[in-house]
Amino acid sequence: MNKPATQKTHELKTHPEAFQAVEYGVKMAEFRKNDRDFAVGDILILRDYDPKTEQYSGKFIKRLVTHIQTGYGIPDGYVMLSMSTIRYSPFL
Incomplete structure (x- = not known):
């Protein structure tokens, strides 16, 4: 998979409970x-x-x-971002 031309990196503050859930793979x-x-x-x-x-x-x-999910009860201006673990790639 090639790196998307417009790929951005976003640094986000994550509270400890949410961070731990992502770390353990349940979030x-x-x-x-x-x-x-x-x-x-x-x-x-x-x-x-x-x-x-x-x-x-x-x-x-x-x-x-x-x-990225919008609509379906998600307020305007907000999104639900699905995410996956990054496997090694020379492009990431």
Whole structure:
């Protein structure tokens, strides 16, 4: 698979509970405000962030956006991002 011409990388704060669920493989989607023009093929860098201490832990997870859902009860301006683990690719 070739790298999409317009692929972007998005660094996102992720609260510890959600980060851990992604880390363990039980959370495969992110509900987000679509203020970054997300697209299929983009890379998400989810950074473990504690809102109580306003500090990053230093842990992060990379995921590939595989699908974007709008409508169907999702408020305008928001998206549900399906994501998958990134397998090695020289393009990512």
